[in-house]
Every structure is written in structure tokens, then in C-alpha cells.
Amino acid sequence: MYKGNRVAVVVPAYNEERFVGRTIESVPSYADRIYAVDDGSTDGTWREIQETARRLNEEGPEPVAADGGQHDGSRVVCIRHETNQGVGAGIKTGYYRAIDDDMDVVAVMNGDAQMDPEVLPHFLDPIVEGRADYAKGDRISRRENVGEMSSWRLFGNRLLTRLTNLSSGYWKTIDSQNGYTAVSVETLEQIPLEDVYDQYGFLNDMLTTLNLHDARIVNVPHRAVYGDEESGIVYRNFVPKLSGLLFRNFLRRLARRSTDRSYQPAVAAYALGMVGMLFGALSALRGVSRALRRRDDASVLRSLSGLLVSALVFLAGAVLDRRANEHLEKGFETDAPAYDADDHGTDE
Structure with a gap:
């Protein structure tokens, strides 16, 4: 539990056998549930998820419910799609479970170990304090955070960000393709989650959907983390599909906002x-x-x-x-203090 709120973390993974276990292990102890979702992987991802979950569930303390009693179920929940449905579908599966389990806030940390768990409180604070409904990561607004991101990838990210600004209506949102996010369960219950795009354009589609439901958004600057993982995006398919999605969302937003x-x-x-x-x-x-x-x-x-x-x-x-x-955009979480493992405001 974090500051009196039940927190879940969704870990979507597809062919991430080398990294998904490390990602699950890195989730801070104040997270009440971890939904590890294998999206039909063809390697050893599912086995790694199961082994990591078994070990952590055996070693960890007995789960405590929000009312102080014991709740049923393990802290690490293993979920598997029989076929590959897309990264958005994996995240949505985790969201649905968080809603069913009466969580308050849901974060997403992809199974490629690129998301630093130490900055997770900076995503949670704006939501639990009632300042925002959705927090998303930003690796590109500050030069010191770009890290080893290639010039080509940085250019593409900036271009997609501008196009997503136009499509979604969130003009101050930076790094549209950053999957490190947190959202209130109350917000998830208010949007048509089943209609949000299942593939790599999930993040872009989610922003337009949130805008049409007047959700408040905050950017959370953090450092880019890269290892020897490989991107699963096939650009010859991704670019045309995402371009069409952004244009359709722009028209959809205009039609809805015309009244x-x-x-x-x-x-x-x-x-x-x-x-x-x-x-x-x-x-x-x-x-x-x-x-x-x-x-x-x-x-x-x-x-x-x-x-x-x-x-x-x-x-x-x-x-x-x-x-x-403007009233929906809460700028940047720039005043967040440096993360301190001994003083992160959690409830034990």
C-alpha cells in the first residue's frame, strides 16, 4: 500500500525471457499486486514469469488487505494469453484485473527492464494526491535524461509526440511512446477500455480516449534506461498503422468536441x-x-x-x-523529491 492507496503494477511481456523476471523482482514492496502478463510469447517468458512469481510469493509476507485483514490471492499474479494480441491487450488485461481486485492506482512497467522502479513514487504521487488522473513518463524533454537513445529514435519520438499532441489534444504531453505510466482505477472505470487499441498504438489511442473524458495528465521526467534488449516493432507496419490511427483519432476528437x-x-x-x-x-x-x-x-x-x-x-x-x-494538463512533476528507499511515504 502506498499512502493509503492500493497499488498494482502491470508487467506486460512478449518474448522477454531474459528481462521479465528482473522486472518483476524490481517492483517496490509497497505494490499490493503485480500482474505479469505473457502476451503469447514463443520463448521462455511464461516459464520465467511462473518461476519468479513462485519464488516471490513463497518468500514474501502474507498479503494484507486494505481493511487490515488478509486477502485471497498471491502478490504476483501470472496471466497468459494463448496467442499474441498486442502490447495494448496485455496492459488492458492487467487493468481489468486491477479493477476486479479493487485497486486504487495501476502503474505499467514493461517486461524489458527499461523502467526504473525507483522513480515509481513520482508517478503515484500526483494521482494519490488528487492532482492528476494519469501520469506518463518523459525521457526527452531534458537533455540529461535522453541517455543512450539514438538520434534517429529521438527524432522519431519527437515527431510522433507532435502528431499525438494534435491527435489527442494534450499539447504539453511529451514522449508519447513512453510506456511507463500510472492511472487511477476510477479513471479506468470511466472510459471505454475495451475500445482502446490493442497494438503498439495503445498509448496514443489511450491519450485521445482520456482527453475525451476530461482526464488530467502530468508528465514525469525520468532517465532513459537501455540494455541489450531488442525492439519488437516492425516499422514498415507500425508507421502506416499508427499514422492512420492518429488521423482517425483527430477526426473522432473533433466530432465529439463539436458539441x-x-x-x-x-x-x-x-x-x-x-x-x-x-x-x-x-x-x-x-x-x-x-x-x-x-x-x-x-x-x-x-x-x-x-x-x-x-x-x-x-x-x-x-x-x-x-x-x-489547458485545464487538463498539469505540466511536469518537476518538484518530486529524489527517491529515498528509507523515506518514500509508504504504508507498511
Whole structure:
């Protein structure tokens, strides 16, 4: 238990036999439950999860319920998908179990041992103190936290972050692909969790879903941790799928927000800008074709001017959108004290 709240940690894993056991062992002792979810691995991940769980459950103290009595079940819970369903599906399985077990807060620490357990209190504090509903990690806003992240990966992360800002409405959110998160169970019960994307775009889809339910979000800066693990992302499939997801979510958000008076100016500017850019682009193509045949440069300039005006209207929509969502963004958890194992505010 952490500051009077029951805390669960979901550890999703797919082909992480070398790292998942270490990840489970690293979860701080104040976590009441650990849901280790094997998403249909083809290596020894499931065996490693079972062996680690057996050892920790035998060595650990008898679980204590929130009311001070004993609760049924082990601290480390092993869950297995018979087939690979996607990282989002694994996290959602853990979320459902946390809801069923009456937890208060659920964190996610991926089974690749890249998430430092010592900073977990910085994710939990904004939620248990009522300042935020969802806390997410941020490895890229501070240069000292980037660590060994490659320039290519950093560029891709920043680009996806900007696209996710536009798609989700959370304009201050950094490092959209960071899976180190924590969320209140109350928030999970309020959103259509079953509809959130099951694959690698889960994090991006989750942000849009949270925005449409007015969830408050905080960024938690932390250092990037990398070892010799390998990414399971196939970029030739990931990039097109995620691009389509982000665009659909952007349109979904505009449709839902169109009835909200505080968002209507942004929605109107976005719509006018998109329609104008579409017709402007078509007009520019016709103008270029005409100019090549007749050497009529004036038509090209008129088309480009219309396209530029439409783009400026779209950007005005982004500015209005950002202002409309300011109340949901709680900035950065920059005032979090350094983690001290002897004084982390937990309840024994």
C-alpha cells in the first residue's frame, strides 16, 4: 500500500525471457499486486514469469488487505494469453484485473527492464494526491535524461509526440511512446477500455480516449534506461498503422468536441483549414499544370496563397485547441523529491 492507496503494477511481456523476471523482482514492496502478463510469447517468458512469481510469493509476507485483514490471492499474479494480441491487450488485461481486485492506482512497467522502479513514487504521487488522473513518463524533454537513445529514435519520438499532441489534444504531453505510466482505477472505470487499441498504438489511442473524458495528465521526467534488449516493432507496419490511427483519432476528437462550446472555435478553424487546404492543394496542382502549358505563373501564386491562408487557419485552430485543453494538463512533476528507499511515504 502506498499512502493509503492500493497499488498494482502491470508487467506486460512478449518474448522477454531474459528481462521479465528482473522486472518483476524490481517492483517496490509497497505494490499490493503485480500482474505479469505473457502476451503469447514463443520463448521462455511464461516459464520465467511462473518461476519468479513462485519464488516471490513463497518468500514474501502474507498479503494484507486494505481493511487490515488478509486477502485471497498471491502478490504476483501470472496471466497468459494463448496467442499474441498486442502490447495494448496485455496492459488492458492487467487493468481489468486491477479493477476486479479493487485497486486504487495501476502503474505499467514493461517486461524489458527499461523502467526504473525507483522513480515509481513520482508517478503515484500526483494521482494519490488528487492532482492528476494519469501520469506518463518523459525521457526527452531534458537533455540529461535522453541517455543512450539514438538520434534517429529521438527524432522519431519527437515527431510522433507532435502528431499525438494534435491527435489527442494534450499539447504539453511529451514522449508519447513512453510506456511507463500510472492511472487511477476510477479513471479506468470511466472510459471505454475495451475500445482502446490493442497494438503498439495503445498509448496514443489511450491519450485521445482520456482527453475525451476530461482526464488530467502530468508528465514525469525520468532517465532513459537501455540494455541489450531488442525492439519488437516492425516499422514498415507500425508507421502506416499508427499514422492512420492518429488521423482517425483527430477526426473522432473533433466530432465529439463539436458539441462542446469551449471547443467549438477550434473545431471550426480546424474544419475550415482542412477543407481549404484540400481545395487549395487541388487548385495548386491545376495551376502548376496550367502554368507549364501556358506559362501562367499568376494562377500558381493565387493557388499557393489560398493554400497558405488555409494552413494559417488550421494553425489558429491548434492554438485555440491548446487553450481549450489547458485545464487538463498539469505540466511536469518537476518538484518530486529524489527517491529515498528509507523515506518514500509508504504504508507498511
